[in-house]
Amino acid sequence: MTCIHCCGAESIFDKKEAQKNLKAYRKKGPNKTTQILIDTMSKQGIEGLTLLDIGGGIGVIQHELIKKGIANSTDVDASTSYIEVAKSLMRENKTEDKMNFIYGDFIDASSSIQQHDIVTLERVVCCYPDAKALINESTSKAKQYYAFIYPMDTFLSKTSNKLLRLYFFLKRNPFRTFIHSEKMMNDLVVENGFKRVTHEKAFPWRISVYKKSR
Numbered sequence: 001m002t003c004i005h006c007c008g009a010e011s012i013f014d015k016k017e018a019q020k021n022l023k024a025y026r027k028k029g030p031n032k033t034t035q036i037l038i039d040t041m042s043k044q045g046i047e048g049l050t051l052l053d054i055g056g057g058i059g060v061i062q063h064e065l066i067k068k069g070i071a072n073s074t075d076v077d078a079s080t081s082y083i084e085v086a087k088s089l090m091r092e093n094k095t096e097d098k099m100n101f102i103y104g105d106f107i108d109a110s111s112s113i114q115q116h117d118i119v120t121l122e123r124v125v126c127c128y129p130d131a132k133a134l135i136n137e138s139t140s141k142a143k144q145y146y147a148f149i150y151p152m153d154t155f156l157s158k159t160s161n162k163l164l165r166l167y168f169f170l171k172r173n174p175f176r177t178f179i180h181s182e183k184m185m186n187d188l189v190v191e192n193g194f195k196r197v198t199h200e201k202a203f204p205w206r207i208s209v210y211k212k213s214r
């Protein structure tokens with residue numbers, strides 16, 4: 001992975017953005033898509049399982065699933081500011097013995113990351129140019145469940161994305177967002193040995209949860 005992606009991620013997912021996320025989480029709890037994912041995972045019976053959250057941001061999925069009884073979590077994130085906030089929440093919740101953090105690009109760090117029972121990616125694939133590489137590498141880390149949240153691939157989201165990319169270009173920020181084909185991503189997860197168990201919509205997002213089938 002290029003430095004361009006991670007340097008761009010650092011400047012977009014910065015201290016200010018991390019604090020904004022923290023304030024919203026404290027005030028309202030998890031956002032709608034995160035809550036759907038947490039509720040769906042909880043219904044699967046996840047007590048004692050391990051979690052790998054890729055691009056975990058300030059760590060909402062991890063904190064919430066630890067409350068639901070998972071054994072431990074590992075977060076891999078390309079933003080130091082987000083990791084710092086996730087760690088401060090961890091200290092506040094006294095969950096230091098259950099949480100691990102890896103800073104960097106998941107694809108670069110992947111060879112040193114072991115398999116986990118659950119792998120989650122919320123709003124990460126849309127930050128990543130090569131969805132196939134990200135999905136292939138991340139599904140290989142999931143022993144039981146794979147769950148990801150991504151933008152719908154309609155004309156409207158593609159047009160909004162073009163405007164967003166223009167904004168980054170004008171701001172001279174190398175970071176870019178991507179709308180990948182929903183069918184291509186779903187087919188790839190299935191090809192990699194998973195069966196989709198739930199598929200929910202919360203405009204403009206899709207929340208898909210898969211269970212290992214072979």
Ligand SMILES: C[S@@+](CC[C@H](N)C(=O)[O-])C[C@H]1O[C@@H](n2cnc3c(N)ncnc32)[C@H](O)[C@@H]1O
Nearest residue numbers: 013055056057076077078079105106122123127
């Ligand atoms: C839009 S934020 C989503 C954060 C969180 N999952 C949420 O939904 O609130 C994208 C997150 O993915 C991280 N990220 C983007 N590309 C990444 C990569 N290649 N490896 C690891 N983290 C990445 C960013 O640093 C950021 O924390």
